[in-house]
Amino acid sequence: MAALRVLELYSGIGGMHQALRESCTYAEVVAAVDVNTLANDVYKHNFPSTPLWAKTIEGITLKEFDRLSFDMILMSPPCQPFTRIGLQGDVSDPRTKSFLYILDILPRLQKLPKYLLLENVKGFESSSARNELLQTLGTCGFKYQEFLLSPTCLGIPNSRLRYFLIARLHQEPFSFQAPGQILTRFPDQDPEDLLNEEVADTVGETSSSSLSSEKKNLHPNIDPDCSSKESLPKRAFLFKLETVEEMQRKHNQDNDSSIQMLKDFLEEENEEMTQYFLSPKSLLRYAFLLDIVKPTCRRSTCFTKGYGHYVEGTGSVLQTAVDVQLESVFKHIDELPEEEKLMKLSTLKLRYFSPREIANLHGFPSEFGFPEKVTVKQCYRLLGNSLNVHVVAKLISFLLE
Numbered sequence: 001m002a003a004l005r006v007l008e009l010y011s012g013i014g015g016m017h018q019a020l021r022e023s024c025t026y027a028e029v030v031a032a033v034d035v036n037t038l039a040n041d042v043y044k045h046n047f048p049s050t051p052l053w054a055k056t057i058e059g060i061t062l063k064e065f066d067r068l069s070f071d072m073i074l075m076s077p078p079c080q081p082f083t084r085i086g087l088q089g090d091v092s093d094p095r096t097k098s099f100l101y102i103l104d105i106l107p108r109l110q111k112l113p114k115y116l117l118l119e120n121v122k123g124f125e126s127s128s129a130r131n132e133l134l135q136t137l138g139t140c141g142f143k144y145q146e147f148l149l150s151p152t153c154l155g156i157p158n159s160r161l162r163y164f165l166i167a168r169l170h171q172e173p174f175s176f177q178a179p180g181q182i183l184t185r186f187p188d189q190d191p192e193d194l195l196n197e198e199v200a201d202t203v204g205e206t207s208s209s210s211l212s213s214e215k216k217n218l219h220p221n222i223d224p225d226c227s228s229k230e231s232l233p234k235r236a237f238l239f240k241l242e243t244v245e246e247m248q249r250k251h252n253q254d255n256d257s258s259i260q261m262l263k264d265f266l267e268e269e270n271e272e273m274t275q276y277f278l279s280p281k282s283l284l285r286y287a288f289l290l291d292i293v294k295p296t297c298r299r300s301t302c303f304t305k306g307y308g309h310y311v312e313g314t315g316s317v318l319q320t321a322v323d324v325q326l327e328s329v330f331k332h333i334d335e336l337p338e339e340e341k342l343m344k345l346s347t348l349k350l351r352y353f354s355p356r357e358i359a360n361l362h363g364f365p366s367e368f369g370f371p372e373k374v375t376v377k378q379c380y381r382l383l384g385n386s387l388n389v390h391v392v393a394k395l396i397s398f399l400l401e
């Protein structure tokens with residue numbers, strides 16, 4: 001049997017390639033395409049034998065695509081046009097141009113690929129770009145299924161709610177196909193098994209495991225996946241600008257034994273880790289807005305590309321002084337002079353997650369690495385743009401079932 005010929009578009013650091021490998025599919029990535037020089041360096045470092053095309057997708061001709069004779073497309077188009085914090089330019093955003101180009105090329109290929117997998121942010125499901133994608137797939141004869149999934153579905157303590165679409169050419173519908181619905185769990189998961197509040201709250205009802213296309217009014221206060229940056233609810237705050245509801249949600253997540261503890265993903269606390277400690281300035285300015293987790297917690301918020309640079313809403317921070325009670329630090333802290341405030345906050349020993357720890361949560365294996373010249377901030381940026389390898393690997397398996 002010949003290896004499946006895979007085209008990886010918007011390849012970044014190679015999250016899709018890593019997932020393909022994890023799915024144990026007999027496959028070869030015949031080309032990976034990305035314009036980002038730094039991402040390409042990381043890709044080459046990890047997948048040295050894969051042909052990497054450092055060019056824009058819209059710069060690739062139909063002939064060049066045809067020559068690749070690929071069986072599968074894996075792609076994560078830029079998500080800014082569809083995020084809630086972006087301007088939601090959708091199809092009129094210049095960053096969507098390359099994706100529209102792919103949709104234009106697809107029906108004109110000499111040989112259509114048999115399989116396609118797309119990843120994007122929550123928000124893509126209500127875009128015109130998604131409607132154009134579905135229309136093109138329909139015209140070409142693909143059967144498809146859409147999903148909104150987070151790594152928490154797989155017991156990973158990290159929220160990263162993402163839109164996925166898998167499509168197959170000229171075959172029976174998927175056994176789990178749910179026309180007009182966006183699945184919020186994997187097909188082999190029972191709705192009852194999902195104590196997963198993030199996903200349940202996303203659909204606004206605990207018992208449902210799918211989201212009908214019409215029901216797009218997602219819960220407004222729910223976990224900040226990378227695309228949402230809602231202001232905090234204006235209800236009674238407890239200490240640390242958190243409402244009773246938020247505290248309860250976090251408490252429930254931390255007690256959900258179907259999710260692993262963060263400590264399984266952490267590096268050893270040693271001298272090197274001091275570089276990740278929050279600066280006094282960040283502590284004083286942002287302490288009330290931080291999502292603070294301990295190694296025994298079973299949750300963390302989505303790590304975005306601004307992690308380590310912007311403090312608010314870019315990902316959780318780790319409390320390494322585990323015996324200190326948050327409440328004892330934060331209660332009445334506002335009444336203290338700055339110096340004492342800082343002293344109190346410092347007792348928590350708060351640090352950022354290291355790039356390796358984020359890579360662990362994303363499912364990248366320990367042998368996956370970054371070239372030495374890549375700075376910590378650049379690693380955060382690249383990882384923030386990437387994806388959860390385990391989630392995609394599992395979707396690839398369903399795509400090929």
Ligand SMILES: C[S@@+](CC[C@H](N)C(=O)[O-])C[C@H]1O[C@@H](n2cnc3c(N)ncnc32)[C@H](O)[C@@H]1O
Nearest residue numbers: 010011012013015034035036056057076098386
């Ligand atoms: C969401 S990231 C994908 C990340 C990737 N899946 C990973 O695991 O790192 C989108 C990527 O598309 C690339 N990109 C954006 N527009 C492009 C274009 N027109 N042609 C080629 N690459 C593009 C960006 O440089 C970025 O690396």
